[in-house]
Amino acid sequence: MANGRSIRHTAMLSSDASSGSEFFIGASSSLTALLRDAARVAPTDATVVITGESGTGKSLLARWIHEHSRRAVGPFVVIDCGALPESLLEAELFGFERGAFTGAATAKAGRFEGAQQGTLVLDEVAALSLAAQAKLLRALEERRVMRLGGTRAVTLDVRFVAVTNTDLAAAVKRQAFRADLFHRLNTIALEVPPLRARPGDIAPLARHFVTRAAQRNGLPCPKLAPETLAFLEQYDFPGNARELMHAMDYATLTAAGAVIYREHLPARMTAATALMQHPTRKPTLAELEAAYIREILQQVAWRKVEAARILGISRKNLYEKLRAYGIPYRPPSQDANGDASP
Ligand SMILES: Nc1ncnc2c1ncn2[C@@H]1O[C@H](COP(=O)(O)OP(=O)(O)OP(=O)(O)O)[C@@H](O)[C@H]1O
Ligand SMILES: [Mg+2]
Structure with missing residues:
Protein backbone atom coordinates (compact mmCIF):
# COMPACT_ATOMS: atom_id res chain seq x y z
CA MET A 1 0.00 0.00 0.00
CA PRO A 194 -15.71 6.29 6.95
CA LEU A 195 -12.38 4.47 7.10
CA ARG A 196 -13.97 1.11 6.21
CA ALA A 197 -15.05 2.64 2.88
CA ARG A 198 -11.42 3.49 1.98
CA PRO A 199 -9.29 0.50 2.96
CA GLY A 200 -6.44 1.90 0.85
CA ASP A 201 -5.83 4.49 3.57
CA ILE A 202 -5.46 1.93 6.36
CA ALA A 203 -1.85 0.85 5.74
CA PRO A 204 -0.39 4.36 5.23
CA LEU A 205 -2.36 5.66 8.23
CA ALA A 206 -1.30 2.72 10.41
CA ARG A 207 2.38 3.30 9.50
CA HIS A 208 2.01 7.00 10.19
CA PHE A 209 0.46 6.42 13.62
CA VAL A 210 3.05 3.76 14.54
CA THR A 211 5.95 6.03 13.54
CA ARG A 212 4.49 8.87 15.59
CA ALA A 213 3.81 6.67 18.64
CA ALA A 214 7.36 5.25 18.52
CA GLN A 215 8.87 8.75 18.26
CA ARG A 216 6.81 10.04 21.16
CA ASN A 217 7.79 7.13 23.37
CA GLY A 218 11.44 7.02 22.39
CA LEU A 219 11.09 3.53 20.93
CA PRO A 220 12.55 2.13 17.73
CA CYS A 221 9.85 2.15 15.07
CA PRO A 222 8.24 -1.32 14.88
CA LYS A 223 7.27 -2.95 11.60
CA LEU A 224 3.72 -4.02 10.94
CA ALA A 225 3.56 -7.74 10.19
CA PRO A 226 1.70 -8.53 6.95
CA GLU A 227 -0.90 -10.50 8.97
CA THR A 228 -1.56 -7.39 11.06
CA LEU A 229 -2.08 -5.21 7.99
CA ALA A 230 -4.33 -7.86 6.46
CA PHE A 231 -6.39 -7.93 9.63
CA LEU A 232 -6.63 -4.13 9.81
CA GLU A 233 -7.62 -3.86 6.16
CA GLN A 234 -10.67 -6.05 6.67
CA TYR A 235 -11.60 -4.56 10.06
CA ASP A 236 -14.73 -2.43 10.28
CA PHE A 237 -13.34 0.55 12.31
CA PRO A 238 -16.52 1.82 13.94
CA GLY A 239 -14.29 4.51 15.52
CA ASN A 240 -12.59 5.29 12.17
CA ALA A 241 -9.09 6.85 12.07
CA ARG A 242 -9.20 7.66 15.79
CA GLU A 243 -9.71 3.97 16.59
CA LEU A 244 -6.81 3.03 14.31
CA MET A 245 -4.63 5.66 15.98
CA HIS A 246 -5.39 4.35 19.48
CA ALA A 247 -4.85 0.77 18.34
CA MET A 248 -1.45 1.71 16.87
CA ASP A 249 -0.46 3.62 20.04
CA TYR A 250 -1.33 0.53 22.08
CA ALA A 251 0.37 -1.90 19.69
CA THR A 252 3.54 0.21 19.51
CA LEU A 253 3.86 0.04 23.29
CA THR A 254 3.00 -3.64 23.63
CA ALA A 255 5.32 -4.66 20.77
CA ALA A 256 8.07 -2.49 22.35
CA GLY A 257 9.94 -1.70 19.17
CA ALA A 258 9.88 -5.11 17.51
CA VAL A 259 7.24 -6.32 15.08
CA ILE A 260 3.54 -5.61 15.53
CA TYR A 261 1.62 -8.86 15.24
CA ARG A 262 -2.08 -9.30 15.53
CA GLU A 263 -1.59 -10.23 19.19
CA HIS A 264 -0.40 -6.69 19.88
CA LEU A 265 -3.68 -5.15 18.77
CA PRO A 266 -6.26 -4.35 21.46
CA ALA A 267 -8.24 -7.49 22.27
CA ARG A 268 -11.56 -5.73 21.67
CA MET A 269 -10.61 -5.51 17.96
CA THR A 270 -9.41 -9.07 17.46
CA ALA A 271 -11.59 -11.09 19.84
CA ALA A 272 -13.96 -13.66 18.37
CA THR A 273 -16.89 -11.66 19.74
CA ALA A 274 -15.62 -8.55 17.90
CA LEU A 275 -15.54 -10.51 14.62
CA MET A 276 -19.09 -11.69 15.23
CA GLN A 277 -20.30 -8.13 15.77
CA HIS A 278 -19.06 -6.94 12.38
CA PRO A 279 -22.16 -5.31 10.87
CA THR A 280 -21.67 -6.43 7.29
CA ARG A 281 -19.11 -9.21 7.16
CA LYS A 282 -19.90 -12.37 9.08
CA PRO A 283 -16.81 -14.41 10.00
CA THR A 284 -16.36 -17.97 8.80
CA LEU A 285 -16.19 -20.79 11.33
CA ALA A 286 -12.44 -21.07 10.72
CA GLU A 287 -11.90 -17.35 11.34
CA LEU A 288 -13.89 -17.57 14.53
CA GLU A 289 -11.98 -20.64 15.69
CA ALA A 290 -8.61 -19.02 14.95
CA ALA A 291 -9.62 -15.83 16.77
CA TYR A 292 -10.81 -17.79 19.78
CA ILE A 293 -7.61 -19.84 19.95
CA ARG A 294 -5.54 -16.62 19.83
CA GLU A 295 -7.69 -15.14 22.54
CA ILE A 296 -7.23 -18.11 24.86
CA LEU A 297 -3.48 -18.28 24.15
CA GLN A 298 -3.19 -14.64 25.11
CA GLN A 299 -5.16 -15.20 28.28
CA VAL A 300 -2.90 -18.06 29.44
CA ALA A 301 0.34 -16.38 28.30
CA TRP A 302 0.83 -18.99 25.56
CA ARG A 303 0.93 -21.99 27.89
CA LYS A 304 -0.16 -24.63 25.41
CA VAL A 305 -1.18 -27.31 27.93
CA GLU A 306 -3.43 -24.85 29.70
CA ALA A 307 -4.85 -23.50 26.41
CA ALA A 308 -5.61 -27.03 25.13
CA ARG A 309 -7.37 -27.84 28.42
CA ILE A 310 -9.61 -24.74 28.16
CA LEU A 311 -10.31 -25.39 24.48
CA GLY A 312 -11.15 -29.03 25.25
CA ILE A 313 -8.68 -30.46 22.69
CA SER A 314 -5.40 -32.36 22.90
CA ARG A 315 -2.06 -30.57 22.83
CA LYS A 316 -1.29 -32.30 19.52
CA ASN A 317 -4.57 -31.07 18.10
CA LEU A 318 -3.82 -27.54 19.30
CA TYR A 319 -0.43 -27.58 17.51
CA GLU A 320 -2.14 -28.76 14.34
CA LYS A 321 -4.55 -25.85 14.53
CA LEU A 322 -1.78 -23.34 15.20
CA ARG A 323 0.01 -24.60 12.09
CA ALA A 324 -3.18 -24.54 10.03
CA TYR A 325 -4.12 -21.01 11.04
CA GLY A 326 -0.59 -19.60 11.02
CA ILE A 327 -0.76 -18.70 14.69
CA PRO A 328 2.68 -18.28 16.30
CA TYR A 329 3.75 -20.95 18.79
CA ARG A 330 5.31 -18.38 21.09
CA PRO A 331 4.00 -15.01 22.27
CA PRO A 332 5.00 -12.68 19.42
CA SER A 333 6.36 -10.04 21.82
CA GLN A 334 9.32 -12.38 22.54
CA ASP A 335 10.08 -12.32 18.85
CA ALA A 336 12.36 -9.29 18.87
CA ASN A 337 14.54 -10.32 15.94
CA GLY A 338 12.70 -8.02 13.53
CA ASP A 339 11.39 -10.90 11.43
CA ALA A 340 7.94 -9.88 10.29
CA SER A 341 6.72 -13.41 9.55
CA PRO A 342 5.04 -15.37 12.33
N1 LIG B 1 -6.15 11.26 7.16
C1 LIG B 1 -5.57 11.40 8.37
N2 LIG B 1 -4.23 11.54 8.48
C2 LIG B 1 -3.63 11.67 9.69
N3 LIG B 1 -4.29 11.66 10.85
C3 LIG B 1 -5.63 11.50 10.81
C4 LIG B 1 -6.33 11.38 9.58
N4 LIG B 1 -7.66 11.26 9.84
C5 LIG B 1 -7.77 11.32 11.17
N5 LIG B 1 -6.58 11.48 11.77
C6 LIG B 1 -6.32 11.58 13.22
O1 LIG B 1 -7.32 10.80 13.86
C7 LIG B 1 -7.83 11.48 15.00
C8 LIG B 1 -9.32 11.72 14.81
O2 LIG B 1 -9.52 12.70 13.80
P1 LIG B 1 -10.46 13.97 14.03
O3 LIG B 1 -10.38 14.44 15.43
O4 LIG B 1 -10.16 14.97 12.97
O5 LIG B 1 -11.87 13.27 13.78
P2 LIG B 1 -13.33 13.90 13.78
O6 LIG B 1 -14.00 13.43 12.54
O7 LIG B 1 -13.24 15.37 14.01
O8 LIG B 1 -13.98 13.17 15.04
P3 LIG B 1 -15.20 13.67 15.99
O9 LIG B 1 -16.46 13.60 15.16
O10 LIG B 1 -15.22 12.69 17.10
O11 LIG B 1 -14.87 15.06 16.43
C9 LIG B 1 -7.03 12.78 15.12
O12 LIG B 1 -5.97 12.60 16.03
C10 LIG B 1 -6.51 13.00 13.72
O13 LIG B 1 -5.30 13.73 13.74
MG1 LIG C 1 -13.81 16.57 15.60
Whole structure:
Protein backbone atom coordinates (compact mmCIF):
# COMPACT_ATOMS: atom_id res chain seq x y z
CA MET A 1 0.00 0.00 0.00
CA ALA A 2 2.87 2.40 0.71
CA ASN A 3 3.48 2.81 -2.98
CA GLY A 4 5.16 5.80 -4.53
CA ARG A 5 1.83 7.33 -5.32
CA SER A 6 0.60 7.48 -1.74
CA ILE A 7 3.88 8.94 -0.51
CA ARG A 8 3.94 11.60 -3.21
CA HIS A 9 0.33 12.38 -2.53
CA THR A 10 0.99 12.75 1.18
CA ALA A 11 3.95 15.00 0.67
CA MET A 12 2.04 17.14 -1.78
CA LEU A 13 -1.15 17.55 0.17
CA SER A 14 -0.01 17.46 3.75
CA SER A 15 0.60 20.51 5.84
CA ASP A 16 4.11 21.76 6.37
CA ALA A 17 5.69 19.54 9.02
CA SER A 18 8.02 22.31 10.14
CA SER A 19 5.06 24.37 11.33
CA GLY A 20 4.23 21.60 13.80
CA SER A 21 0.93 20.86 12.14
CA GLU A 22 -0.31 17.38 11.45
CA PHE A 23 -0.12 15.46 8.21
CA PHE A 24 -3.27 14.50 6.40
CA ILE A 25 -2.47 10.98 5.28
CA GLY A 26 -4.32 9.18 2.57
CA ALA A 27 -3.80 7.12 -0.54
CA SER A 28 -7.34 6.06 -1.47
CA SER A 29 -9.06 7.62 -4.44
CA SER A 30 -11.88 8.92 -2.27
CA LEU A 31 -9.50 10.72 0.10
CA THR A 32 -7.49 12.08 -2.83
CA ALA A 33 -10.70 13.43 -4.36
CA LEU A 34 -11.76 14.92 -1.02
CA LEU A 35 -8.43 16.70 -0.57
CA ARG A 36 -8.60 17.94 -4.16
CA ASP A 37 -12.00 19.51 -3.42
CA ALA A 38 -10.70 20.88 -0.12
CA ALA A 39 -7.67 22.37 -1.87
CA ARG A 40 -9.99 24.12 -4.31
CA VAL A 41 -12.14 25.77 -1.65
CA ALA A 42 -9.42 26.40 0.96
CA PRO A 43 -8.08 29.66 -0.54
CA THR A 44 -11.58 31.14 -0.89
CA ASP A 45 -13.65 32.64 1.92
CA ALA A 46 -16.57 30.31 1.21
CA THR A 47 -18.35 28.78 4.20
CA VAL A 48 -17.70 25.06 4.25
CA VAL A 49 -19.54 22.30 6.07
CA ILE A 50 -17.63 19.12 6.84
CA THR A 51 -19.63 15.99 7.56
CA GLY A 52 -18.69 12.43 8.41
CA GLU A 53 -18.76 9.83 11.15
CA SER A 54 -16.93 10.38 14.41
CA GLY A 55 -13.16 9.96 14.16
CA THR A 56 -12.94 10.18 10.37
CA GLY A 57 -10.72 13.29 10.40
CA LYS A 58 -13.23 16.16 10.16
CA SER A 59 -11.45 18.36 12.69
CA LEU A 60 -8.13 17.65 11.00
CA LEU A 61 -9.64 18.62 7.64
CA ALA A 62 -10.96 21.88 9.13
CA ARG A 63 -7.43 22.72 10.26
CA TRP A 64 -6.00 21.66 6.91
CA ILE A 65 -8.36 24.06 5.15
CA HIS A 66 -7.27 26.88 7.46
CA GLU A 67 -3.61 26.13 6.87
CA HIS A 68 -4.12 26.10 3.11
CA SER A 69 -6.02 29.36 3.10
CA ARG A 70 -4.78 32.93 2.91
CA ARG A 71 -5.83 33.14 6.57
CA ALA A 72 -3.21 30.60 7.64
CA VAL A 73 -1.27 33.25 9.56
CA GLY A 74 -4.46 34.38 11.33
CA PRO A 75 -6.15 32.73 14.31
CA PHE A 76 -7.75 29.29 14.14
CA VAL A 77 -10.62 29.27 16.61
CA VAL A 78 -12.67 26.16 17.35
CA ILE A 79 -15.99 26.42 19.16
CA ASP A 80 -17.25 23.13 20.50
CA CYS A 81 -20.96 23.88 20.22
CA GLY A 82 -21.92 20.69 22.06
CA ALA A 83 -19.82 21.55 25.10
CA LEU A 84 -21.09 25.10 25.63
CA PRO A 85 -24.05 25.46 27.99
CA GLU A 86 -26.85 27.51 26.47
CA SER A 87 -26.56 30.11 29.24
CA LEU A 88 -22.92 30.89 28.36
CA LEU A 89 -23.16 30.51 24.62
CA GLU A 90 -24.17 34.03 23.66
CA ALA A 91 -21.59 35.70 25.90
CA GLU A 92 -18.94 33.30 24.62
CA LEU A 93 -19.70 33.84 20.94
CA PHE A 94 -20.53 37.53 20.92
CA GLY A 95 -18.64 38.81 23.94
CA PHE A 96 -20.00 41.44 26.30
CA GLU A 97 -19.45 44.96 27.51
CA ARG A 98 -18.79 45.80 31.14
CA GLY A 99 -22.00 45.64 33.16
CA ALA A 100 -23.94 43.81 30.43
CA PHE A 101 -25.15 41.36 33.06
CA THR A 102 -24.48 40.58 36.72
CA GLY A 103 -20.91 39.41 36.96
CA ALA A 104 -19.72 41.17 33.79
CA ALA A 105 -17.13 43.21 35.70
CA THR A 106 -14.99 43.77 32.61
CA ALA A 107 -15.68 43.79 28.90
CA LYS A 108 -14.71 40.67 26.95
CA ALA A 109 -14.44 40.03 23.23
CA GLY A 110 -16.37 37.02 21.94
CA ARG A 111 -15.01 34.08 19.95
CA PHE A 112 -16.28 35.62 16.71
CA GLU A 113 -14.09 38.66 17.29
CA GLY A 114 -11.23 36.43 18.40
CA ALA A 115 -11.25 34.82 14.97
CA GLN A 116 -10.80 38.09 13.04
CA GLN A 117 -8.63 37.56 9.93
CA GLY A 118 -8.71 33.86 10.68
CA THR A 119 -10.98 30.81 10.59
CA LEU A 120 -13.80 30.03 12.98
CA VAL A 121 -14.76 26.37 13.28
CA LEU A 122 -18.22 25.58 14.61
CA ASP A 123 -17.67 22.02 15.79
CA GLU A 124 -20.78 19.85 16.20
CA VAL A 125 -22.91 22.71 14.94
CA ALA A 126 -26.06 20.55 15.16
CA ALA A 127 -25.82 20.71 18.95
CA LEU A 128 -26.80 24.39 18.92
CA SER A 129 -30.31 25.17 20.13
CA LEU A 130 -32.75 26.62 17.61
CA ALA A 131 -32.41 30.00 19.33
CA ALA A 132 -28.61 29.89 19.06
CA GLN A 133 -28.90 28.80 15.43
CA ALA A 134 -30.95 31.93 14.71
CA LYS A 135 -28.23 34.12 16.21
CA LEU A 136 -25.53 32.32 14.29
CA LEU A 137 -27.46 32.74 11.05
CA ARG A 138 -27.75 36.47 11.64
CA ALA A 139 -24.00 36.75 12.28
CA LEU A 140 -23.27 34.76 9.12
CA GLU A 141 -25.55 36.88 6.99
CA GLU A 142 -24.73 40.30 8.32
CA ARG A 143 -21.06 39.58 8.91
CA ARG A 144 -21.38 41.84 11.90
CA VAL A 145 -21.72 41.13 15.60
CA MET A 146 -22.55 43.21 18.60
CA ARG A 147 -21.29 42.42 22.11
CA LEU A 148 -23.97 41.86 24.74
CA GLY A 149 -24.80 45.22 26.23
CA GLY A 150 -22.88 46.90 23.42
CA THR A 151 -23.97 49.64 21.06
CA ARG A 152 -21.41 49.29 18.29
CA ALA A 153 -21.43 46.48 15.73
CA VAL A 154 -18.08 44.94 14.79
CA THR A 155 -17.61 43.91 11.18
CA LEU A 156 -16.38 40.32 10.92
CA ASP A 157 -13.58 39.24 8.63
CA VAL A 158 -13.89 35.56 9.45
CA ARG A 159 -14.06 32.36 7.44
CA PHE A 160 -16.58 29.90 8.83
CA VAL A 161 -16.23 26.14 8.79
CA ALA A 162 -19.05 24.07 10.28
CA VAL A 163 -18.37 20.50 11.34
CA THR A 164 -20.94 17.84 12.17
CA ASN A 165 -21.37 14.11 12.42
CA THR A 166 -25.13 14.53 12.39
CA ASP A 167 -27.01 14.32 9.12
CA LEU A 168 -28.06 17.98 8.91
CA ALA A 169 -30.69 17.40 6.20
CA ALA A 170 -32.35 14.80 8.41
CA ALA A 171 -32.14 17.18 11.38
CA VAL A 172 -33.90 19.82 9.25
CA LYS A 173 -36.69 17.32 8.53
CA ARG A 174 -37.00 16.62 12.26
CA GLN A 175 -37.14 20.39 12.80
CA ALA A 176 -34.08 20.16 15.04
CA PHE A 177 -32.03 22.30 12.65
CA ARG A 178 -33.11 25.50 10.92
CA ALA A 179 -33.59 25.06 7.18
CA ASP A 180 -32.31 28.58 6.42
CA LEU A 181 -29.10 27.99 8.40
CA PHE A 182 -28.67 24.62 6.71
CA HIS A 183 -28.87 26.23 3.26
CA ARG A 184 -26.57 29.06 4.34
CA LEU A 185 -23.93 26.59 5.55
CA ASN A 186 -24.35 23.91 2.97
CA THR A 187 -23.02 25.78 -0.09
CA ILE A 188 -19.87 23.72 -0.04
CA ALA A 189 -20.16 20.37 1.69
CA LEU A 190 -17.18 18.08 2.16
CA GLU A 191 -17.90 14.57 3.36
CA VAL A 192 -15.12 12.55 4.96
CA PRO A 193 -15.92 8.90 4.18
CA PRO A 194 -15.71 6.29 6.95
CA LEU A 195 -12.38 4.47 7.10
CA ARG A 196 -13.97 1.11 6.21
CA ALA A 197 -15.05 2.64 2.88
CA ARG A 198 -11.42 3.49 1.98
CA PRO A 199 -9.29 0.50 2.96
CA GLY A 200 -6.44 1.90 0.85
CA ASP A 201 -5.83 4.49 3.57
CA ILE A 202 -5.46 1.93 6.36
CA ALA A 203 -1.85 0.85 5.74
CA PRO A 204 -0.39 4.36 5.23
CA LEU A 205 -2.36 5.66 8.23
CA ALA A 206 -1.30 2.72 10.41
CA ARG A 207 2.38 3.30 9.50
CA HIS A 208 2.01 7.00 10.19
CA PHE A 209 0.46 6.42 13.62
CA VAL A 210 3.05 3.76 14.54
CA THR A 211 5.95 6.03 13.54
CA ARG A 212 4.49 8.87 15.59
CA ALA A 213 3.81 6.67 18.64
CA ALA A 214 7.36 5.25 18.52
CA GLN A 215 8.87 8.75 18.26
CA ARG A 216 6.81 10.04 21.16
CA ASN A 217 7.79 7.13 23.37
CA GLY A 218 11.44 7.02 22.39
CA LEU A 219 11.09 3.53 20.93
CA PRO A 220 12.55 2.13 17.73
CA CYS A 221 9.85 2.15 15.07
CA PRO A 222 8.24 -1.32 14.88
CA LYS A 223 7.27 -2.95 11.60
CA LEU A 224 3.72 -4.02 10.94
CA ALA A 225 3.56 -7.74 10.19
CA PRO A 226 1.70 -8.53 6.95
CA GLU A 227 -0.90 -10.50 8.97
CA THR A 228 -1.56 -7.39 11.06
CA LEU A 229 -2.08 -5.21 7.99
CA ALA A 230 -4.33 -7.86 6.46
CA PHE A 231 -6.39 -7.93 9.63
CA LEU A 232 -6.63 -4.13 9.81
CA GLU A 233 -7.62 -3.86 6.16
CA GLN A 234 -10.67 -6.05 6.67
CA TYR A 235 -11.60 -4.56 10.06
CA ASP A 236 -14.73 -2.43 10.28
CA PHE A 237 -13.34 0.55 12.31
CA PRO A 238 -16.52 1.82 13.94
CA GLY A 239 -14.29 4.51 15.52
CA ASN A 240 -12.59 5.29 12.17
CA ALA A 241 -9.09 6.85 12.07
CA ARG A 242 -9.20 7.66 15.79
CA GLU A 243 -9.71 3.97 16.59
CA LEU A 244 -6.81 3.03 14.31
CA MET A 245 -4.63 5.66 15.98
CA HIS A 246 -5.39 4.35 19.48
CA ALA A 247 -4.85 0.77 18.34
CA MET A 248 -1.45 1.71 16.87
CA ASP A 249 -0.46 3.62 20.04
CA TYR A 250 -1.33 0.53 22.08
CA ALA A 251 0.37 -1.90 19.69
CA THR A 252 3.54 0.21 19.51
CA LEU A 253 3.86 0.04 23.29
CA THR A 254 3.00 -3.64 23.63
CA ALA A 255 5.32 -4.66 20.77
CA ALA A 256 8.07 -2.49 22.35
CA GLY A 257 9.94 -1.70 19.17
CA ALA A 258 9.88 -5.11 17.51
CA VAL A 259 7.24 -6.32 15.08
CA ILE A 260 3.54 -5.61 15.53
CA TYR A 261 1.62 -8.86 15.24
CA ARG A 262 -2.08 -9.30 15.53
CA GLU A 263 -1.59 -10.23 19.19
CA HIS A 264 -0.40 -6.69 19.88
CA LEU A 265 -3.68 -5.15 18.77
CA PRO A 266 -6.26 -4.35 21.46
CA ALA A 267 -8.24 -7.49 22.27
CA ARG A 268 -11.56 -5.73 21.67
CA MET A 269 -10.61 -5.51 17.96
CA THR A 270 -9.41 -9.07 17.46
CA ALA A 271 -11.59 -11.09 19.84
CA ALA A 272 -13.96 -13.66 18.37
CA THR A 273 -16.89 -11.66 19.74
CA ALA A 274 -15.62 -8.55 17.90
CA LEU A 275 -15.54 -10.51 14.62
CA MET A 276 -19.09 -11.69 15.23
CA GLN A 277 -20.30 -8.13 15.77
CA HIS A 278 -19.06 -6.94 12.38
CA PRO A 279 -22.16 -5.31 10.87
CA THR A 280 -21.67 -6.43 7.29
CA ARG A 281 -19.11 -9.21 7.16
CA LYS A 282 -19.90 -12.37 9.08
CA PRO A 283 -16.81 -14.41 10.00
CA THR A 284 -16.36 -17.97 8.80
CA LEU A 285 -16.19 -20.79 11.33
CA ALA A 286 -12.44 -21.07 10.72
CA GLU A 287 -11.90 -17.35 11.34
CA LEU A 288 -13.89 -17.57 14.53
CA GLU A 289 -11.98 -20.64 15.69
CA ALA A 290 -8.61 -19.02 14.95
CA ALA A 291 -9.62 -15.83 16.77
CA TYR A 292 -10.81 -17.79 19.78
CA ILE A 293 -7.61 -19.84 19.95
CA ARG A 294 -5.54 -16.62 19.83
CA GLU A 295 -7.69 -15.14 22.54
CA ILE A 296 -7.23 -18.11 24.86
CA LEU A 297 -3.48 -18.28 24.15
CA GLN A 298 -3.19 -14.64 25.11
CA GLN A 299 -5.16 -15.20 28.28
CA VAL A 300 -2.90 -18.06 29.44
CA ALA A 301 0.34 -16.38 28.30
CA TRP A 302 0.83 -18.99 25.56
CA ARG A 303 0.93 -21.99 27.89
CA LYS A 304 -0.16 -24.63 25.41
CA VAL A 305 -1.18 -27.31 27.93
CA GLU A 306 -3.43 -24.85 29.70
CA ALA A 307 -4.85 -23.50 26.41
CA ALA A 308 -5.61 -27.03 25.13
CA ARG A 309 -7.37 -27.84 28.42
CA ILE A 310 -9.61 -24.74 28.16
CA LEU A 311 -10.31 -25.39 24.48
CA GLY A 312 -11.15 -29.03 25.25
CA ILE A 313 -8.68 -30.46 22.69
CA SER A 314 -5.40 -32.36 22.90
CA ARG A 315 -2.06 -30.57 22.83
CA LYS A 316 -1.29 -32.30 19.52
CA ASN A 317 -4.57 -31.07 18.10
CA LEU A 318 -3.82 -27.54 19.30
CA TYR A 319 -0.43 -27.58 17.51
CA GLU A 320 -2.14 -28.76 14.34
CA LYS A 321 -4.55 -25.85 14.53
CA LEU A 322 -1.78 -23.34 15.20
CA ARG A 323 0.01 -24.60 12.09
CA ALA A 324 -3.18 -24.54 10.03
CA TYR A 325 -4.12 -21.01 11.04
CA GLY A 326 -0.59 -19.60 11.02
CA ILE A 327 -0.76 -18.70 14.69
CA PRO A 328 2.68 -18.28 16.30
CA TYR A 329 3.75 -20.95 18.79
CA ARG A 330 5.31 -18.38 21.09
CA PRO A 331 4.00 -15.01 22.27
CA PRO A 332 5.00 -12.68 19.42
CA SER A 333 6.36 -10.04 21.82
CA GLN A 334 9.32 -12.38 22.54
CA ASP A 335 10.08 -12.32 18.85
CA ALA A 336 12.36 -9.29 18.87
CA ASN A 337 14.54 -10.32 15.94
CA GLY A 338 12.70 -8.02 13.53
CA ASP A 339 11.39 -10.90 11.43
CA ALA A 340 7.94 -9.88 10.29
CA SER A 341 6.72 -13.41 9.55
CA PRO A 342 5.04 -15.37 12.33
N1 LIG B 1 -6.15 11.26 7.16
C1 LIG B 1 -5.57 11.40 8.37
N2 LIG B 1 -4.23 11.54 8.48
C2 LIG B 1 -3.63 11.67 9.69
N3 LIG B 1 -4.29 11.66 10.85
C3 LIG B 1 -5.63 11.50 10.81
C4 LIG B 1 -6.33 11.38 9.58
N4 LIG B 1 -7.66 11.26 9.84
C5 LIG B 1 -7.77 11.32 11.17
N5 LIG B 1 -6.58 11.48 11.77
C6 LIG B 1 -6.32 11.58 13.22
O1 LIG B 1 -7.32 10.80 13.86
C7 LIG B 1 -7.83 11.48 15.00
C8 LIG B 1 -9.32 11.72 14.81
O2 LIG B 1 -9.52 12.70 13.80
P1 LIG B 1 -10.46 13.97 14.03
O3 LIG B 1 -10.38 14.44 15.43
O4 LIG B 1 -10.16 14.97 12.97
O5 LIG B 1 -11.87 13.27 13.78
P2 LIG B 1 -13.33 13.90 13.78
O6 LIG B 1 -14.00 13.43 12.54
O7 LIG B 1 -13.24 15.37 14.01
O8 LIG B 1 -13.98 13.17 15.04
P3 LIG B 1 -15.20 13.67 15.99
O9 LIG B 1 -16.46 13.60 15.16
O10 LIG B 1 -15.22 12.69 17.10
O11 LIG B 1 -14.87 15.06 16.43
C9 LIG B 1 -7.03 12.78 15.12
O12 LIG B 1 -5.97 12.60 16.03
C10 LIG B 1 -6.51 13.00 13.72
O13 LIG B 1 -5.30 13.73 13.74
MG1 LIG C 1 -13.81 16.57 15.60
